[in-house]
Structure formats: structure tokens, C-alpha cells
Amino acid sequence: MAKTTHIAVISIPAFSHQASIIEFCKRLIDLHHHIHVTCIVPTIDTPLPTTLTLLKSLPSNIHHTFLPPINKQDLPQEAPSAVQIQLAVSQSMPSLRIALESLLSTTLLHALIVDPFANEALEIAKEFNLLSYIYFPPSAMTLSLFLHLPVLHQQVSCEYKDHKQAIQIPGCVPIQGQDLPQHLQDRSSLAYKLILDRCKRLSLANGFLVNSFTKIEEDSQRALEKHNNKVYLIGPVIQTGPSEESKGLECVRWLENQRPKSVLYVSFGSGGTLSQQQLNELAFGLELSGEKFLWVLKAPSASSDGAYVGAYNDDPLQFLPHGFLERTKGNSFVVTSWAPQAQILSHISTGGFLTHCGWNSALESIVLGVPMIAWPLFAEQKMNAILLSEGLKVALRPKFNENGIVEREEIAKVIKGVMFGEEGNEIRARIEKLKDAAADAFKEDGSSIVALHQFVTQMENFM
Structure with a gap:
């Protein structure tokens, strides 16, 4: 009988990200019954009603805990929602450290899986000698951009929307600068600084779990694997809901x-x-x-x-x-x-x-x-x-x-x-x-099932 493997996951206060990482956890334990998960959930004011509904449907070996809420009035009211969310997560990091200390006092915790916009938690994982992984809800193409952004930041001196040539993200179709994510469009903004800082921190992760599958992003997958061979395309993870x-x-x-x-x-x-x-x-x-x-x-x-x-x-x-x-x-x-x-x-x-x-x-x-x-x-x-x-x-x-x-x-x-x-x-x-x-990706020998097994095997081999 396999020994129990405990992992913790941390998301951000945005339902689409929370739903994705929770569905991933459900799929993971469905394949590997010996894995137990604790979902750590930062909040702004109060938990989202849709999140509460989703958490009610969790199986018994997925637990959850809410971090003390961040008061929305303490966030810059004029800032975009994405900035407010990231600042709230940053303010939640001391509470996350306390939550992990409490968890480690009663549980042999093996790894921390974090949302890319909560990746300050990677530094905390290093403090506790935990393996750490990024669960990446967007596409492999977007992960490739995030990993490439510190280089792109040095290569392009003007605003991306003013850059004349198409931008080549490794493994992806060329795109115009104006089609890069919204919060990269003003390089002097707080939104850009926050994302750039998070992109620089990605190198701390032991691997990446990406919500995509080989058939739709094969070129991006190859480019990512050149950057880090511990990249697992484990999707499509979608919310089916009760x-x-x-x-x-x-x-x-x-x-x-x-x-x-x-x-x-x-x-x-x-x-x-x-x-x-x-x-x-x-x-x-x-x-x-x-x-x-x-x-x-x-x-x-x-x-x-x-x-x-x-x-x-x-x-x-x-x-x-x-x-x-x-x-x-x-x-x-x-x-x-x-x-x-x-x-x-x-x-x-x-x-x-x-x-x-x-x-x-x-x-x-x-x-x-x-x-x-x-x-x-x-x-x-x-x-x-x-x-x-x-x-x-x-x-x-x-x-x-x-x-x-x-x-x-x-x-x-x-x-x-x-x-x-x-x-x-x-x-x-x-x-x-x-x-x-x-559908083929989730057959017994499908690409995403194989990737999930590889992730668990490599994680447990580090233990």
C-alpha cells in the first residue's frame, strides 16, 4: 500500500483560477488515491460564493483553509482588478507562512503547488525545504511568454504596442506587441512591475503543471521543455461542477x-x-x-x-x-x-x-x-x-x-x-x-495521464 503523500496548493482570489486548481486536485487524487491535498485560499473581504459552492463538493482527501481576509478598502481603489488581486495575495504571505507552519507541525508535507500570481510562496517553500511547483491555469503559450518576459524586457526598449516587428515567443506563433497581455502595455505601471517580478521568480519552481494538452500546443511544449524539462501538460482540466x-x-x-x-x-x-x-x-x-x-x-x-x-x-x-x-x-x-x-x-x-x-x-x-x-x-x-x-x-x-x-x-x-x-x-x-x-489525452496511455504520472513519480522520488 502506497504511503500517503501530502501536498498543499495555493490559489488567488479569482474564481477562474480557483476552479481550475481545484479541478486539477480532484483529477490528481482520482488517479493517485494516496495523495492528500490542503487547498489554501487567500480572500478579499469574504470568500467568493461560487468558491464556497465548489468547495462543498470536494472529496474527503481534499481539505481547504481560508487565509484571513484582506480588506478591499486597504487596496488601491483605482487599480485594475488584477493588481488588487496580486497585492492582496502579497499581503496574505505572512498568513500563508503561519498556515504552512501549522500544517507542517501535524503533517509530513511534501510539496507546495502555487498559482503563478501567488508565486511569492515559492520563496516560502524554499524556507521550509519543500518542493514547489507552479500550477499554470492559462495556456502553454502564455507560460512561454512569462518565462521569456525578462529577456523581452531587455530586448525591447519601447512600449510593446509601439514595437514595429512581430514578437517571437519561443514555440509560439509570432504576435504583435499590441496583442500581448493587457497589463504589459504600460511598462511604467505597477501592473507591469508586479508581473515582471513574478516572471523573474518562476525559476525558483521545481516544475510546471500546465492546463493544456500536447495536441493543441506541441510547439510551445517543445520550447518549454528546452527551458525546463519538468514541464507537464496535464490538461484540459475544466470545471464540470455539480x-x-x-x-x-x-x-x-x-x-x-x-x-x-x-x-x-x-x-x-x-x-x-x-x-x-x-x-x-x-x-x-x-x-x-x-x-x-x-x-x-x-x-x-x-x-x-x-x-x-x-x-x-x-x-x-x-x-x-x-x-x-x-x-x-x-x-x-x-x-x-x-x-x-x-x-x-x-x-x-x-x-x-x-x-x-x-x-x-x-x-x-x-x-x-x-x-x-x-x-x-x-x-x-x-x-x-x-x-x-x-x-x-x-x-x-x-x-x-x-x-x-x-x-x-x-x-x-x-x-x-x-x-x-x-x-x-x-x-x-x-x-x-x-x-x-x-478525450484521447485522458485515456490510459494518453499524453496528459502520462504527464500526471510522471509528475507524481518525480515528486515522490525527491522525498
Whole structure:
């Protein structure tokens, strides 16, 4: 009988990251029953309700503990959500050290697995002589950028958006500087400094667990393995969630009454928000397309990631164009809170996905074989959109006008293109092949299963 192996994981106060690392832990212990996990969760003000729901479904050998909350009022109010989250995590490091000391007093802890935006914990792991790994929720392409950023910072002296030549990230398709992550676009900003510091700290990790799989990022994987041979592509790890929770939802019942592949699912993820002007154009574009849609609607915000740390009490429906719901009645279903994304994407009635290109959402769409409209908002989403539309060719991208707005006619055009056009049919054929490849990755000898076994073997060989 295998001896128990204890590991601790630390995430950040953003649901998409928390959901991903928790699903990874569930998959890990499903394969290796002797592993026990303690999830350490930093918080801002209070734990996220969606996180509390997710934690209730954990198996018995995954435990969790919340670090003392950071007061949101103690964070710079004008800072972007990503900066607030990173500063909150930094302020939580003394509490993490205490939590680890407490854990080590009762448990033979073998390793610490940390989110890339909580990687100050790598230094604490060294203090306690623990193995440490980065669990990387985004793509292998983004990890390659993060590892390359200190070099890129030296090579390029101007703002990246002003750099004339395409930027070559090792193992990735060349991209323009303006398509690098949002918070790299102002090199004098605190956001850039925080990310650069975290990228420099990645070398402290003993290895990297990446939420991707070989078939979609083979070139990036090869480049990463040249940098560090302990890189494990262990995805696609997606959130399936408790299905009982969504059975009686009205939006699911509405889907049951629609024709196969006839509904466009529209969601900008747990953090994404649009301006009022863009929300109006999207509404009119959906209406103009004449296609059926299920829209997860959030109140507008001046910040594209405004829903991450801000809770909006306003009813989102009041921000829709006058008469929109009446005019689209029968063709539409608008959800103003949480929606069971995996269940919606897997439903036979769903034929397309208008997405912000968060990596979790992109992987869910690939795993479930749903063609995409790629509409990136923030973080590394433009890079994901390039990979999806130009690299894998499983998404269409709408064009933004000179004011950074996607106009209603363009929206209607890409909706029709992905739902019924010839290009949409080609995308559907390609994503079906990737769906099969994603399933193959988790067969007994699949690439991701092999990678998970290699990770556990190499970790335990260090013990």
C-alpha cells in the first residue's frame, strides 16, 4: 500500500483560477488515491460564493483553509482588478507562512503547488525545504511568454504596442506587441512591475503543471521543455461542477426546447464586463443576426475585468436597449447571474460560443466541440484569441472599429458565419477533431495521464 503523500496548493482570489486548481486536485487524487491535498485560499473581504459552492463538493482527501481576509478598502481603489488581486495575495504571505507552519507541525508535507500570481510562496517553500511547483491555469503559450518576459524586457526598449516587428515567443506563433497581455502595455505601471517580478521568480519552481494538452500546443511544449524539462501538460482540466445544481434551472429548460445546434451561447466569463456602448452594440447585433442566443448578462463597467473584485447590485436588465427583450422574445434567454457553462456548452441545442477567450472557457469549448467567436477583453485573452483563430482555426474574430468597439453589423456577420456559414462548418469539423484529441489525452496511455504520472513519480522520488 502506497504511503500517503501530502501536498498543499495555493490559489488567488479569482474564481477562474480557483476552479481550475481545484479541478486539477480532484483529477490528481482520482488517479493517485494516496495523495492528500490542503487547498489554501487567500480572500478579499469574504470568500467568493461560487468558491464556497465548489468547495462543498470536494472529496474527503481534499481539505481547504481560508487565509484571513484582506480588506478591499486597504487596496488601491483605482487599480485594475488584477493588481488588487496580486497585492492582496502579497499581503496574505505572512498568513500563508503561519498556515504552512501549522500544517507542517501535524503533517509530513511534501510539496507546495502555487498559482503563478501567488508565486511569492515559492520563496516560502524554499524556507521550509519543500518542493514547489507552479500550477499554470492559462495556456502553454502564455507560460512561454512569462518565462521569456525578462529577456523581452531587455530586448525591447519601447512600449510593446509601439514595437514595429512581430514578437517571437519561443514555440509560439509570432504576435504583435499590441496583442500581448493587457497589463504589459504600460511598462511604467505597477501592473507591469508586479508581473515582471513574478516572471523573474518562476525559476525558483521545481516544475510546471500546465492546463493544456500536447495536441493543441506541441510547439510551445517543445520550447518549454528546452527551458525546463519538468514541464507537464496535464490538461484540459475544466470545471464540470455539480450537475444536480443546474438541473432545474430555467435556462436549461429553455435549451431543451430548441433545435440542435441552433443556439449561440454568449458569456464573458466570471470577470469580464463591457462598456455601456459596447453592451448596446452587442444587444443590437444579436437582435440583427436573427439567431437564437442564451446570454449571461452583467452590468456594464468602465473596466473590462470589472466583475472580478467588484460586486454589482444593479439589475443588468436595466442596461439593455429599450424594448430589446420584447423584440427578441422567443429567440433569446438572458441570464443575469450564474449559468452552468459546461452543461450549456455540452447541450445538443448549443451551436456556438461567443467568448472572452479566457483559457478555462476556451478549453471547455474545445472539449465539448463548440465553435467559437473570439472576443478577448483583458489579461492574456488576445493571445488566446490568436491561438484559437489563427493557430488552431476554431474561432472567428470580429473586427473592432477605430474606437475599439465591435459594431452591430460586424457582430451579426460573425454570428451568422460561425453558426451557419461555410467557414463555420470548417471550424466545426476542426474542433470535432480537437474534441477527440482532448478525450484521447485522458485515456490510459494518453499524453496528459502520462504527464500526471510522471509528475507524481518525480515528486515522490525527491522525498
